[in-house]
Structure formats: structure tokens, C-alpha cells
Amino acid sequence: MAVPTGTTSGAPARPAAGDNDPGRGSREVSENRRRFGLSSRRAWLFVVPTLAVLAVVIGYPVIRAVVMSFQKDAGLDPSTGMFVEGGWAGFTNYTHWILQQCTSPSGVAVACPPGTLGSQFWSAVGNTAFFTVVTVGLEVAIGLWMAIIMGKTFKGRALLRAAVLIPWAIPTAVTAKLWYFIFAYDGIANRLLGTEILWTSDAWPARFAVIISDVWKTTPFMALLILAGLQMIPQDVYEAARVDGASAWQRFRQITLPLVKPALMVAILFRTMDALRMYDLPAILTGGNPATTTVSILVVDQVRQGFNSASALSTITFLLIFAVAFVLVKFLGANAVETQEAQRKGPKS
Amino acid sequence: MTHRAPELELPSRPVRRNRPKRFAFKNSRIYIGVAIILVWGLAPFYWMMVTAFRDPDYTFDTTPWPTHVTLENFQNALSTSSGNNFTRAVVNSMIIGGITTVVALAVGIFTAYALARIEFRFKYVVVGIVLGASMFPVVALVTPLFQLFTNIGWIGTYQAMIIPNISFVLPLTIYTLTSFFKELPWELEEAARIDGASRGQAFRLVMLPLAAPALFTTAILAFIATVNEYLLASQLSSDATEPVTVAIARFSGNDPHVVPYAAIMAAGTIVTIPLVIMVLLFQRRIVSGLTAGGVKS
Numbered sequence: 105m106a107v108p109t110g111t112t113s114g115a116p117a118r119p120a121a122g123d124n125d126p127g128r129g130s131r132e133v134s135e136n137r138r139r140f141g142l143s144s145r146r147a148w149l150f151v152v153p154t155l156a157v158l159a160v161v162i163g164y165p166v167i168r169a170v171v172m173s174f175q176k177d178a179g180l181d182p183s184t185g186m187f188v189e190g191g192w193a194g195f196t197n198y199t200h201w202i203l204q205q206c207t208s209p210s211g212v213a214v215a216c217p218p219g220t221l222g223s224q225f226w227s228a229v230g231n232t233a234f235f236t237v238v239t240v241g242l243e244v245a246i247g248l249w250m251a252i253i254m255g256k257t258f259k260g261r262a263l264l265r266a267a268v269l270i271p272w273a274i275p276t277a278v279t280a281k282l283w284y285f286i287f288a289y290d291g292i293a294n295r296l297l298g299t300e301i302l303w304t305s306d307a308w309p310a311r312f313a314v315i316i317s318d319v320w321k322t323t324p325f326m327a328l329l330i331l332a333g334l335q336m337i338p339q340d341v342y343e344a345a346r347v348d349g350a351s352a353w354q355r356f357r358q359i360t361l362p363l364v365k366p367a368l369m370v371a372i373l374f375r376t377m378d379a380l381r382m383y384d385l386p387a388i389l390t391g392g393n394p395a396t397t398t399v400s401i402l403v404v405d406q407v408r409q410g411f412n413s414a415s416a417l418s419t420i421t422f423l424l425i426f427a428v429a430f431v432l433v434k435f436l437g438a439n440a441v442e443t444q445e446a447q448r449k450g451p452k453s
Numbered sequence: 454m455t456h457r458a459p460e461l462e463l464p465s466r467p468v469r470r471n472r473p474k475r476f477a478f479k480n481s482r483i484y485i486g487v488a489i490i491l492v493w494g495l496a497p498f499y500w501m502m503v504t505a506f507r508d509p510d511y512t513f514d515t516t517p518w519p520t521h522v523t524l525e526n527f528q529n530a531l532s533t534s535s536g537n538n539f540t541r542a543v544v545n546s547m548i549i550g551g552i553t554t555v556v557a558l559a560v561g562i563f564t565a566y567a568l569a570r571i572e573f574r575f576k577y578v579v580v581g582i583v584l585g586a587s588m589f590p591v592v593a594l595v596t597p598l599f600q601l602f603t604n605i606g607w608i609g610t611y612q613a614m615i616i617p618n619i620s621f622v623l624p625l626t627i628y629t630l631t632s633f634f635k636e637l638p639w640e641l642e643e644a645a646r647i648d649g650a651s652r653g654q655a656f657r658l659v660m661l662p663l664a665a666p667a668l669f670t671t672a673i674l675a676f677i678a679t680v681n682e683y684l685l686a687s688q689l690s691s692d693a694t695e696p697v698t699v700a701i702a703r704f705s706g707n708d709p710h711v712v713p714y715a716a717i718m719a720a721g722t723i724v725t726i727p728l729v730i731m732v733l734l735f736q737r738r739i740v741s742g743l744t745a746g747g748v749k750s
Contacts, residue, residue, distance in 0.1 A: 150566055154564040278698070282718070286500065387687075
């Protein structure tokens with residue numbers, strides 16, 4: 105590994121804080137501490153590469169998308185019949201999605217005809233919201249139950265934890281294909297249930313297929329996060345409650361839930377953000393089924409039909425997701441930073 | 454003991470005398486839960502493998518144990534006669550995953566060190582940026598990058614996937630490493646400095662070996678996250694550079710009207726087995742790495 109860059113390049117700025125020249129042996133210990141204490145200037149040298157990289161890989165594309173979203177997509181000018189390249193679009197790309205307004209051949213704004221991408225915005229938002237609420241809800245409930253089981257002492261605990269990591273380790277694309285096979289018309293799901301459901305092409309079965317496979321894949325991850333939180337609850341709290349005659353349900357409601365809440369909130373925040381950008385599962389499992397079109401799928405479908413309109417859509421998506429994150433952090437207290445800090449400063453487990 | 458009059462003395466709280474029985478009951482409840490969780494984690498994966506090793510004529514056979522065992526599906530999965538090139542896709546995934554992981558670690562290790570070790574102004578701004586970046590929807594990158602990479606002829610190149618992958622792997626690397634670093638015995642670094650080691654030496658010779666397991670775990674998590682990526686790769690790769698996720702998603706058979714389920718399951722098995730082995734070997738580390746970002750004392 106490379107030597108930290110700050111070792112030499114940080115020296116000129118504050119010589120006393122970090123120079124490495126010989127002859128320091130005679131100094132006092134307190135002097136040593138001051139010298140070896142890490143300056144905040146040096147910290148910035150360590151942080152700047154990351155900020156620069158993030159600015160290039162996230163900041164630049166986002167700004168580019170915002171700029172593009174205010175430009176017209178190339179196309180035929182309805183008034184002249186000529187092919188025109190772009191031009192200032194104002195908010196028409198945004199109203200195209202939010203108000204579902206398309207431009208008719210005569211150049212007037214009309215409601216987007218059914219079947220076009222423009223008409224699918226709100227249904228895609230609805231699908232995404234539905235998937236998010238249902239999958240995260242199920243994952244919290246089942247994950248909590250799994251975590252409680254996994255937290256008990258029994259033989260083969262390590263084996264169980266390895267087993268729950270398997271759904272997490274399988275790439276989502278493979279998961280989608282695996283459930284595509286399970287949910288095939290002749291597949292094992294229909295055979296076991298004795299049904300003849302068209303799991304991937306009918307509207308509601310397709311939604312459930314996506315939900316089931318997503319819950320299968322991510323609940324174990326949720327369970328592990330919750331388990332980590334559970335393990336920080338000292339056992340004597342439970343002992344004390346038991347001595348006081350609290351029932352199992354009371355212990356769960358009044359000890360487990362409140363004490364695991366910070367960990368749970370972080371898990372919910374992260375999972376919600378993941379669910380809102382869901383793409384792989386519905387795209388591969390039920391490919392093209394409008395009943396499972398999420399906003400991410402809509403963006404990708406739009407990319408090849410017009411960059412600028414797609415940019416507006418991805419900007420809307422981005423704002424929606426950050427609005428949800430903001431609300432979660434603000435009102436549920438799911439502040440990952442604060443929680444992490446509080447737990448770091450709190451009693452060591 | 455003998456003077457007990459059970460009928461009269463029945464207390465409001467259950468008697469604890471029949472403890473072994475209660476214990477057994479409780480235990481059996483736990484083991485039922487354990488069994489359910491095991492089936493949850495393993496059954497679909499098991500079914501993928503059974504199908505992968507089963508004669509494709511019997512793909513929809515519901516016998517729960519392996520029957521008609523054959524390697525034919527694996528030959529079909531790796532065959533290039535139907536326009537697939539799965540071997541190449543595996544290599545592509547390793548190239549993309551490997552480079553992304555190394556770059557993210559090389560950049561992230563310094564930031565994680567600073568966040569774990571140094572108090573500086575605006576530290577929480579940096580933490581906020583990293584967390585915000587980790588929640589950033591990748592889909593918002595697709596449009597501008599697709600347009601940009603089309604203009605500069607990068608569609609289908611490795612860098613077209615590696616660069617955007619860094620957007621989510623780097624934040625993951627930083628917050629995992631930061632929480633690992635917070636637990637290292639940094640007094641040793643100071644001791645080494647007092648003994649005359651330079652800052653670089655103290656870090657390289659004392660702290661780096663101690664941090665090696667953390668780096669290794671973070672590398673595994675970063676690699677798995679990259680190999681898992683599908684959205685960007687599906688838009689920015691070409692036939693020659695597509696990773697396994699894209700290859701599996703558009704895997705085709707000889708007959709366009711028949712889905713080659715068995716071959717796809719075989720391909721899925723090929724991808725999954727190394728990952729599962731990694732998970733089984735490093736289970737403890739991976740769990741601590743996964744939960745490090747969220748909860749860690």
C-alpha cells in the first residue's frame with residue numbers, strides 16, 4: 105500500500121505538526137503528542153480525493169442531467185416540419201412527466217395517450233411507493249422475528265447466519281432469474297400451490313412475484329442489522345423484567361422494541377432508499393409488465409427515446425428519493441450519523 | 454417439599470418447578486423458527502442447483518431431490534453457439550469488480566482514516582456527503598452518462614462501467630472502513646511514532662497489518678456490490694464487455710420461443726457458487742462488515 109500522501113505534502117503548511125526530519129528524540133513527551141496529533145489540515149488532504157472522485161462520478165452527471173432537462177429533445181418541429189436540434193425547453197420536460205402532457209403533432213400540449221411512457225409516470229410512482237411500503241414493512245416484521253430467533257443460543261448458530269447470507273450474496277439478476285423459473289407457468293410455485301397463475305404477466309400476481317422475491321432476498325440483511333442492534337441490549341434488563349413478572353410480549357414491546365429502535369430506524373432508512381430505486385428485480389423478473397414499472401425502469405426506458413426528457417425524469421426521481429430520505433431522517437429520527445455517534449459514545453457492549 | 458398443598462397454594466405466577474418441560478417447549482419453538490429460516494435461505498438456492506444438474510427434459514419435474522443428474526446444462530450455459538458468451542461475462546465481471554474495488558479502497562482508505570482518527574471542522578459535512586452518496590439513486594446517472602459516453606465513444610468500454618460503479622462502492626467502502634478503523638488500537642501508532650517511526654512507517658508497518666482483516670472484509674463487500682450491479686451495466690456495456698448480471702438477464706437459447714430455464718439455472722449456479730463459498734468462509738467478517746455502517750458501538 106502507498107504511504108499516505110499527507111506525510112510529505114502536508115508538511116510545508118504546518119511544519120511543527122508533521123515534519124519527519126531527524127533529531128526529534130530529545131523532545132518531551134507532551135511535545136511529541138502535540139506534534140503527532142493529527143492536524144485538521146492533514147485530514148482534508150485525506151478527504152479531498154474522495155470529495156473529488158464523488159464530484160466527478162456523481163456531482164458532474166447530476167449537474168449535467170439538470171442542464172439537459174431544460175433542453176428540448178431533438179425532433180420534428182411541428183410548426184415547420186423541419187428536424188430541429190434541442191433548444192431551450194423551459195419546464196416542458198418536467199410538465200411532460202408530472203402533468204403527463206405530450207405534444208401533439210400540431211404542436212399543442214395534450215394529455216399523453218395511454219401506452220406512451222409519458223402516461224406512465226404516476227403509475228410508476230405509485231408502483232414504486234407500493235413496492236417500497238410493502239417490502240420494507242414485511243422485511244421489518246419478518247426481519248425482527250428472524251433476528252430474535254438468530255439471537256438465541258443454540259447449536260449451529262453460525263450455520264444459520266451463513267445460510268441467511270446466501271440470498272444476500274446471490275446477485276439480484278440471478279435472484280430475478282431464479283424466481284422467474286420458480287414462478288414459471290409450469291414452475292414449482294404453481295405446482296406447490298396447485299394453481300395456474302400467470303405470475304409474471306398478470307398485474308397483481310406480477311407485483312406479488314416482485315414483492316416475494318425482494319423480501320426473500322433482503323429480509324436476511326434486515327435481520328442481521330436488527331440482530332446487531334439486539335445484541336447491544338444487556339441481558340440483565342430482560343432478567344430484571346422477568347423477575348418483575350413481565351410477560352414475553354411485554355418484554356418485547358417495552359424493552360426490545362424501544363432499545364432496538366435506533367438500529368431499526370437506520371435499517372429502515374437504508375432499505376427504503378434501496379426499495380425506492382428498485383430496478384433489477386422487476387426489470388428482469390416481469391420485464392416490461394406495466395404493472396411493475398418502477399420510476400427507475402421508466403427512466404431507463406426513456407433514455408433511448410430522448411436524453412433530455414429522460415434527464416428531467418431522473419432529476420424528478422432523484423428529488424423524490426431525497427425528499428423521502430429527508431422526511432425519514434427528520435420525522436422518524438432515523439439520523440444515521442447521530443445514531444452512529446450516540447452508539448459510539450454510549451456504553452461499550 | 455412434601456408439605457406443599459398444590460390446590461391451595463397456586464400462586465398468581467406460574468410455578469417454576471416444571472422447568473425442564475418449559476425449557477424443552479421453548480427450545481422446540483426456537484428450532485421450528487430455525488428450520489423456517491434455514492428453508493427460507495436455502496430452498497430457492499437449492500432448487501436452482503437441483504434444476505441446474507437435472508436433465509433439461511425434466512426441468513419441471515417436482516421431485517425435491519436431484520434426479521436425472523447431468524452436466525449438460527453447464528455445457529449449454531458455457532456454449533457460445535446461441536449467441537451467449539458466459540465465460541467472457543464472468544471474466545468481465547471480475548475485471549470490473551476487481552478494478553472498482555481496488556480504486557474505491559485506494560481512495561476510501563484515507564478518508565476512512567481521517568473520519569475515524571482525526572477531529573476536524575466540517576467532519577459531519579463529509580460524513581453527510583458520504584452517506585448521501587451511498588443513498589444516491591444510480592438511475593440518476595444513467596441518462597447523463599449514456600449521453601456523455603455516446604458522445605466520446607465510451608459505450609461498451611470497461612471504464613464506462615467502472616467509473617459510475619465507484620459512485621456507490623466508494624461510499625460503501627468509506628463507511629465500512631470507518632467503523633472498522635474506530636475499533637483499532639491506535640495507541641500503537643502513537644507508540645511507534647514515539648519510538649521513532651515516521652507517520653508513514655507507523656501506518657504501514659504497525660497499523661496496516663492490524664487493519665488488514667478490515668480491508669479484506671471491505672474488499673469482499675465492495676466486490677460483491679459491484680458484481681451485483683445490473684442497471685448501469687445493462688445500458689453502458691456491449692456484448693464484449695457485459696458482466697454476468699447482464700449476460701444472465703438476456704441469456705438466450707437455441708429456440709427463441711423456449712426459455713432455456715435449465716441452462717440459466719446452471720449459469721446462475723456458476724456465478725453463485727464462488728460467492729456462496731466466500732460467504733461461508735468469511736461469514737463472521739461479512740456480518741460485522743454489513744452491520745458496521747448501521748450499528749456499531
